[in-house]
Each structure stands twice: as structure tokens, then as C-alpha cells.
Amino acid sequence: MDAIGTENTSKxxxxxxxxxxxxxxxxxxxxxxxxxxxxxxxxxxxVVASGSTAENCLYELMSKFPSLKEISNCMVLALNExxxxxSTIVKNGDELAIIPPISGG
Amino acid sequence: xxxxxxxELSRIIDExxxxxxxxxxxxHRISALEAQLRKIKVKKDDEMPNSNGSCTSTVKSFVDxxxxxxxxxxxxxxxxxxxxxxxxxxxxxxxxxxxxxLVVGAGGLGAPALLYLAACGVGRLGIVDHDxxxxxxxxxxxxxxxxxxxxxxxxxxxxxxxxxxxxxxxxEHKEAFRTSNALEIMSKYDIVxxxxxxxxxxxxxxxxxxxxxxxxxxxxxxxxxGQLTVYNYNGGPCYRCLFPVPPPxxxxxxxxxxxxxxVVPGVIGCLQALEAIKIASVIGEPLSGRMLLFDAxxxxxxxxxxxxxxxxxxxxxxxxxxxxxxxxxxxxxKFTQSPLSTSPLKLNLLTPTARISSKEYSEKVAGRxxxxxxxxxPTHHYKIxxxxxxxxxxxxxxxxxxxEISSALKKEEERRGVNTGSSACLYVICRRxxxxxxxxxxxxxxxxxxxxxxxxxxxxxxxxxxxxxxxY
Numbered sequence: 001m002d003a004i005g006t007e008n009t010s011k012x013x014x015x016x017x018x019x020x021x022x023x024x025x026x027x028x029x030x031x032x033x034x035x036x037x038x039x040x041x042x043x044x045x046x047v048v049a050s051g052s053t054a055e056n057c058l059y060e061l062m063s064k065f066p067s068l069k070e071i072s073n074c075m076v077l078a079l080n081e082x083x084x085x086x087s088t089i090v091k092n093g094d095e096l097a098i099i100p101p102i103s104g105g
Numbered sequence: 106x107x108x109x110x111x112x113e114l115s116r117i118i119d120e121x122x123x124x125x126x127x128x129x130x131x132x133h134r135i136s137a138l139e140a141q142l143r144k145i146k147v148k149k150d151d152e153m154p155n156s157n158g159s160c161t162s163t164v165k166s167f168v169d170x171x172x173x174x175x176x177x178x179x180x181x182x183x184x185x186x187x188x189x190x191x192x193x194x195x196x197x198x199x200x201x202x203x204x205x206x207l208v209v210g211a212g213g214l215g216a217p218a219l220l221y222l223a224a225c226g227v228g229r230l231g232i233v234d235h236d237x238x239x240x241x242x243x244x245x246x247x248x249x250x251x252x253x254x255x256x257x258x259x260x261x262x263x264x265x266x267x268x269x270x271x272x273x274x275x276x277e278h279k280e281a282f283r284t285s286n287a288l289e290i291m292s293k294y295d296i297v298x299x300x301x302x303x304x305x306x307x308x309x310x311x312x313x314x315x316x317x318x319x320x321x322x323x324x325x326x327x328x329x330x331g332q333l334t335v336y337n338y339n340g341g342p343c344y345r346c347l348f349p350v351p352p353p354x355x356x357x358x359x360x361x362x363x364x365x366x367x368v369v370p371g372v373i374g375c376l377q378a379l380e381a382i383k384i385a386s387v388i389g390e391p392l393s394g395r396m397l398l399f400d401a402x403x404x405x406x407x408x409x410x411x412x413x414x415x416x417x418x419x420x421x422x423x424x425x426x427x428x429x430x431x432x433x434x435x436x437x438x439k440f441t442q443s444p445l446s447t448s449p450l451k452l453n454l455l456t457p458t459a460r461i462s463s464k465e466y467s468e469k470v471a472g473r474x475x476x477x478x479x480x481x482x483p484t485h486h487y488k489i490x491x492x493x494x495x496x497x498x499x500x501x502x503x504x505x506x507x508x509e510i511s512s513a514l515k516k517e518e519e520r521r522g523v524n525t526g527s528s529a530c531l532y533v534i535c536r537r538x539x540x541x542x543x544x545x546x547x548x549x550x551x552x553x554x555x556x557x558x559x560x561x562x563x564x565x566x567x568x569x570x571x572x573x574x575x576x577y
Binding site: 033034036070071073074076078081083097099100101102103104 | 214303304326327331351358373400408410412
């Protein structure tokens with residue numbers, strides 16, 4: 001119980017520290033290769049509820065750009081230049097990179 | 106006068122043509138003879154201690170193994186700038202000279218990779234490719250020259266490598282890399298460089314490297330972007346660990362469809378050579394477990410840390426144990442839903458009555474038949490070249506722009522005064538005849554049931570009707 005309590009407080013402190021919005025976080029999404037083609041963007045800001053996972057972010061992105069679904073099974077996700085699984089929770093200011101493979105040469 | 110002029114013109118053209126063929130044959134003969142000569146010279150040089158010829162047989166005893174690193178005087182001079190690098194030095198060069206590297210693909214990535222690997226003194230360099238050199242390769246495949254257009258890429262690349270460094274062994278594999286020959290070819294080399302241009306080859310080369318335990322230096326380039334990773338090395342992941350599911354065919358793009366800025370594969374190919382050299386000479390920190398992303402437009406290079414080897418991986422995972430037999434039986438074209446060859450897709454969606462040949466279309470134009478021609482290529486393609494009086498409606502916008510087509514048809518009917526009962530025809534064209542079929546399918550669904558596609562698109566038009574029509 002104690003531990004949970006501390007966690008909650010620290011979360012609140014964190015989010016108030018980072019801005020007025022304590023229920024959402026803003027990340028920067030980087031698009032590469034095919035993801036860049038289908039979105040027409042190299043990067044974009046994305047606001048999601050705090051506690052959101054990378055999977056939640058992808059879901060948001062796919063509702064904005066339905067054609068991203070095409071590559072959803074074949075991409076590397078990196079958070080702040082490190083590989084992550086879809087269940088990783090994103091934090092305010094994170095950079096989420098969507099990297100489908102290129103096959104040309 | 107005019108007929109004289111025409112005769113003169115065709116005589117000049119014919120003579121030029123035959124002289125050019127002769128010139129190309131002579132150039133090939135020269136390069137073959139030069140290669141032979143170099144081989145003979147190298148043998149002699151290796152027997153002699155000094156390439157400068159200043160002191161010869163008297164000091165022969167010094168050479169051979171007397172320096173303790175196996176580098177001949179010739180090699181010491183040629184690779185001196187490597188030897189002067191404290192972190193590379195004699196040890197690095199000796200390792201390199203003893204190593205063997207296989208480069209699969211002598212295209213945009215393979216071109217610079219091969220030139221650097223030959224130049225730096227890799228002991229044995231293998232080249233696999235089954236393609237021939239084409240004019241539209243030369244803007245990026247800088248290993249090939251105009252004289253080699255129409256010749257095998259492997260022969261062309263091998264000749265270029267030999268002219269840079271005649272002292273290394275160059276092995277020509279003039280065949281497509283397939284499951285049937287992959288194990289045999291690859292087993293003769295220490296390191297593999299994937300410089301191919303398609304998805305099934307990438308999975309096949311990866312799996313073959315896993316089966317044989319070879320490090321894989323994998324590069325890719327398209328448009329303005331490049332990617333580079335070392336797979337299956339030092340406990341790092343393989344290609345399948347990262348991409349267990351192949352991309353859908355709609356997401357697989359080729360340079361021949363999407364374009365590529367020539368220098369982009371050049372940069373990645375150079376980096377592939379660098380990584381292969383690092384592994385071969387056992388220096389530095391190869392790009393294993395990391396992926397380099399090159400963005401030419403913003404001049405940015407990012408390096409992303411990758412996942413560890415996946416225990417679930419079908420190739421290198423704990424329970425995978427991919428055998429040589431399984432590898433040979435695996436159908437990579439089926440797995441990736443795309444062909445191993447670079448030949449473009451040929452769809453066949455429509456019934457013959459919904460299609461006409463480019464010859465038939467040219468007759469309709471000549472017969473002044475009332476019609477509309479819709480070109481469904483992207484606008485930047487249309488700007489390269491197009492048929493006269495065509496309207497450009499890119500395929501993705503077709504549905505929205507249907508009213509434009511309908512009103513154009515009406516106008517054409519009014520203009521031509523078509524009798525009631527008959528109407529203006531609607532033809533659809535694209536680059537190779539795939540998108541035009543998709544467009545006709547869509548038009549039929551939307552009620553324009555008379556729409557027909559021109560079989561084989563502008564490529565066939567150029568081939569069958571107008572040889573002067575530019576292709577790209």
C-alpha cells in the first residue's frame with residue numbers, strides 16, 4: 001500500500017512538473033521509409049493519455065492515417081533510439097520512431 | 106535532294122552503329138587481355154621482392170615470411186596507409202588479406218561496396234548477380250560503365266574490381282542466388298554482404314547466414330533513405346528476429362518504381378564495405394544489434410539500438426534449429442508473396458474484351474475514333490512523358506474525379522458529333538499496364554462499363570508502336 005501511494009504521488013508530481021495537463025503526455029513521432037510515404041510526414045507531435053503504451057500510440061496514429069495499418073505487422077518501434085515492444089509506456093517528451101524495413105538497393 | 110539526304114542519314118546511322126559495336130567488342134577484348142596480363146605480372150611480382158624494380162633478386166631471402174605478418178613488399182606499399190593506422194596496422198591488414206567476402210548483388214549498393222572491398226585488399230571477393238547492365242542503372246551503379254551496357258553485371262563488376270586491384274582473387278557467380286545454390290556459394294566465404302533489392306532475397310540470405318553461421322552486413326536504400334545493420338553476429342539478432350512477418354507486397358517498393366537518389370545507395374554501400382572490413386580485420390565495434398538510419402534530405406544519421414536475438418525466431422531462435430534441408434525447401438517467394446527476380450509484376454485482372462493492345466489503340470487514334478485517354482500514373486510520372494491528348498488522373502484520385510471523365514466523354518461526343526446510339530470510348534493507360542487494369546476495374550464498378558485498358562501501358566507503346574517514345 002505504501003509503495004503504491006508513493007508511486008501515485010510521484011506520478012502527480014511529475015505531471016504537474018511537466019505542465020498543466022496531468023492526464024496526457026505529448027510525444028514526438030518519427031516516421032521512416034514507407035511510414036513516411038503513407039503519412040506524408042517525417043515527424044509529428046502526438047498527445048496521448050498518460051500511461052499510454054506504444055501500442056496505444058500506434059492505434060491513435062492508425063486512426064489518423066489508416067494506410068499505416070498496411071505496415072503494422074512489419075516495423076521496428078524505437079523509443080528514444082532504443083528498440084521497444086508495443087507494451088512499453090511512453091512518457092512526456094519521448095521520441096517514438098516507426099521504422100519499417102527498406103528492401104531496395 | 107531530300108531522298109539523297111535521307112540516304113546519307115541512314116548510311117551515317119548504320120556506320121555509327123557498326124562502329125560502336127566494334128568499339129565495344131574491342132574494349133572488352135582489351136580489358137580481358139589486360140586482366141590476363143595483370144595476372145601474369147602479379148605472379149611475377151610475387152616472386153620478386155620489390156615492385157619498384159629498384160632492387161631485385163639479390164634480397165629475395167628477406168621477403169616471404171621474414172616480416173612475420175605475411176604481407177609482401179608489394180602489399181606493404183599498396184596498403185601502406187592502412188598500415189600507418191595505429192588501430193588497424195599490420196594485424197588488421199593481414200586479417201583482411203586472409204578473409205573472404207561474398208557480395209550478393211552488383212547494383213547500387215554492391216557497386217561502391219565491391220570497389221572498396223577490392224581496393225582494400227580482401228583476399229577473396231565473390232560477386233553474385235544474374236542481371237545485365239542497363240543505361241538506367243548507371244546513375245547509381247558506379248562500378249559499371251557505358252561500354253558494359255548489355256553485358257553481365259558480374260563480368261562488368263569483376264573487370265572494374267580487377268582494374269582497381271589485380272592482386273586479389275575475384276570470383277564471378279553469374280547466376281541468381283537461390284535456395285538451390287545459396288548454401289554452396291555462401292559456404293566458401295567468411296562474411297556476407299546483402300546488396301540485393303528485394304524482400305524474398307533478404308529473408309533467404311538471412312536464413313542462409315543463420316544456417317551457416319556467417320555474419321551478414323545488410324544494407325538497403327530507397328528514395329532518399331537508407332538502412333544498415335549487421336545481423337547474426339556476436340549474439341546479435343538476425344533479420345527475422347526484427348521482421349518475423351514480411352511486409353505486404355503493397356509496402357514493398359523497388360527503385361524501378363519509386364526512384365532512388367543515386368548517391369543514397371552509394372553512401373549505404375560504402376558503409377557496408379566499412380562494416381565488412383571491420384569484421385574481416387577484427388577492429389572496432391561492428392553495427393551488430395543496432396540499425397543505422399540514413400536520411401539524405403535532412404542530412405541526418407540516427408542509430409537505433411535493436412532488440413536482442415529473439416528466442417521465438419523461426420531462423421535463429423532457441424527451438425528453431427533451421428537445417429540446411431529446411432532452408433533448401435523453403436519457398437521464399439510464397440512466404441513474401443513477391444518474386445525473387447526483379448522483373449516487375451504483371452497483373453491480369455480483366456477479361457480480354459475490356460482490354461486493347463497498344464497497336465489497336467494507335468489504329469483508333471489514326472482512324473480518329475471518338476475517345477478519351479486517361480493516364481492514371483502519378484503526376485510526377487506524367488510530367489516525364491505522356492501521350493498527346495491524354496488526361497492525367499492518378500489512380501488514387503480516380504473515384505473523386507469521375508465527373509471530370511464523364512464530362513470529358515460528353516464533350517468529346519459533342520465535338521465529334523457522334524451519332525446517337527454510339528458513344529466515345531474510354532481508354533486507360535499507365536506505365537506498365539497494372540494500374541490501368543485496377544483503374545478499369547474501378548471504372549466498371551462505377552458504371553463506366555465501356556472502359557478498356559491499354560495492355561502493357563506506355564512501355565509496350567514504346568516497344569510496339571513508337572520506338573522513339575521515351576521509357577524510364
